[in-house]
Amino acid sequence: LRIRIFLSMIVLILIASILMASISVIQFKNEARRYHQERLERKEDAIKEHINYVLSTTTYPLNVKNLPYIFKDKIHELSDIHNLEINIYSLEGKLLKSSKASFSVDSISPPVPKYIVKLVQSSIEKRYVDIKSIDGVKNRSSFSQIKDDKFKPLGILNLPYVEDDSFYENEIQEFFIRLSQVYFFMLIIAFALAYFLASYITQSLKTISDKINETSLNQKNEKIVIEANSREINSLIKAYNAMVDKLEESATMLAQSEREQAWREMAKQVAHEIKNPLTPMRLTVQSFQRKFDSKDPNLKQKLDDYTKTIIQQIDTMSSVASAFSNFASMPAQQNETLNVVEVVEFSLDIFNEEYIHFKSDEEEIITIMDRTQLVRIITNLVKNAIQAIPNEQDDKLIIVAVNKYENEVKITVKDNGIGIEQENIERIFEPKFTTKNSGMGLGLGIIKNIIENYKGTITFETEYRKGTTFIVSLPIIEN
Structure with a gap:
């Protein structure tokens, strides 16, 4: 959940940034389109004002046939003044005069398409703007009527206009550079804020999760006492x-x-x-x-x-x-300071079997424990080891060892008897379970209770027909 919240916030910031960049690009393009549209209109109005002035001062009669003569030299002057190509067509769409230096008026010159002539004549403003893309560059071409002083149409004025978006492209490029800088800074802040908010939101859930993981049927479970905002x-x-x-x-x-x-x-x-x-x-x-x-x-x-x-x-x-x-019922504990090595060795004195051997790397391992219960543990394990070895076996061997490992004393009782069968391994410490013909099967259950009462453990390793080793680990409680 924390990761989902974190990623969701980051994705939202990314989407917001992408939307911001997209809207900015669209805005720049709209601004460029409006700019070119208005610039063409301003150019057209200025040129038409200039044309009207030329028509009002000319000595030629104002008719279609005289337009090439009236603007023979003036069209180039107008083109240079307004820095724009100028073409003059007849009302039928035939080219009469152009500001292009290399252009010659002959029958090959392309006329204005008929649909444009009709659109110019049918529109209220007597004006039409044709927009085309040539080699990826947008070209605007305005067509409007030229009228005499009595507002009678004389011809069609054509102003080709190539849109130069280099300024806006540079603006967009600079904008993206600034946006990337701001976005990088925002992203760092967003990561920190998203991590903080995700951790804050899921803190209560983490507490609940930890408590649930700790919940067990075999222990006292604590309740959650926090008060969440959700x-x-x-x-x-x-x-x-x-x-x-x-x-x-x-x-x-x-x-x-x-x-x-x-x-x-x-x-x-x-x-x-x-x-x-x-x-x-x-x-x-x-x-x-x-x-x-x-x-x-x-x-x-x-x-x-x-x-x-x-x-x-x-x-x-x-x-x-x-x-x-x-x-x-366990007997009351009479804890005393004793030497584990000495007590274990003493416990073996009651057995007459010569194949029982005692080992210890230490001469003295001092702890506080009930002597009687320790003797009971040893005698029970050794007695079980003796009974686990068949009478007809020749190489009988039982090794009882006492050693110290860090803060524990380990007592091992190892025999080379018949071992424990696989199906009995899980039940070996169960009360009233026994593999012997006599007895109630309570011995191992009793000593397991004694050992666990002293915060110790008892485990065993066995291999069928090769023997068993019981390991008793008891904490050394120093006086």
């Missing part, structure tokens, strides 16, 4: 603010719906996991009840087996409840 833009601002209100309501409803759906799914999963151990417990109790015999010599052994089965299923139910509890 009613249309104010309507757009009101519509945007109303949209922000509706978007916030929709986001709240969507979040509520997602939470409810998540808890429904979680409740279904927990119920399913709890039902699994209840079935063998019920069967065990029913079998013991049906086969119970107080006199059985193996009663104590059977009671021990029954008790072990019940306890085992109870432990399974307890682990399900603990996992659900850990996911539903």
Whole structure:
């Protein structure tokens, strides 16, 4: 829109300048036409006055036959005085006398066209001006009657006149030079003014555009509080603010719906996991009840087996409840100043696998964090790495590395296990998603919540049947 406004103003200025130049050219041409017309009329009036004076002082009788004798020498004098060619024709259009020095009056001389003779005789002023262009030069030729002292027509006076527009052409050329100078200056001002006006007009729209680009369902969107000078833009601002209100309501409803759906799914999963151990417990109790015999010599052994089965299923139910509890609520943070390198290395002591190796370029990376949660992150990732390597694989290897990059500490856990299949990559952090035969699939979801709670990130790189690398990035919050 800014570009359109800018270009529109420039185009308007160009059109105005072109119109100004065109009108000026037309005006100059009209001025030149009027000038030549009036000049010819003045010449004609002066010559006719001079002719009337010659006719009034001549001794020849005033008739058509005597016109060549009357103006035998006078016609050249008149031509020199008025600086104009003079031709005298009879009333029938035959040339009688001409001021041309090389012209001889004979039968070859062209007569006046009959239509011109008729136009001269029929007009009120007894006058006609013939206009022709010869070799691109406009020629005017006036024809008027010569009369005696009694206003009786004697002949036709012809005055050829060649229009000399060199003066006006020079004027037009000078005008265009001045116009181009003024136009260049105006164009510079117009560019600056057009840019300023376009920016001013579209400033409110730019603000609205920026706000719309920043609008997201997952964040708190700010309203536009500016007051524009345009009613249309104010309507757009009101519509945007109303949209922000509706978007916030929709986001709240969507979040509520997602939470409810998540808890429904979680409740279904927990119920399913709890039902699994209840079935063998019920069967065990029913079998013991049906086969119970107080006199059985193996009663104590059977009671021990029954008790072990019940306890085992109870432990399974307890682990399900603990996992659900850990996911539903994070433990209170007990932040303390700790050395990340030391804590990560300490976390690996609980594992007996010899193929787990620890690396660090730094001896000490100090930050403020909950030690228990950091240990939880490491143990969960290492445990997943161990389970990702098949038991029959010979070259088992897990590398845990801690390094510092600018204001972050990066912890990588790399294994050479089976990797993650392509269809599971997008779902790896989803709650209750797991590729293992046991467990609820809450481990990665829990540690992702812990890491994001500390403004960190967790990503992974994987290649199927070659291994996976998890990268944890945590900001170093120095004390």
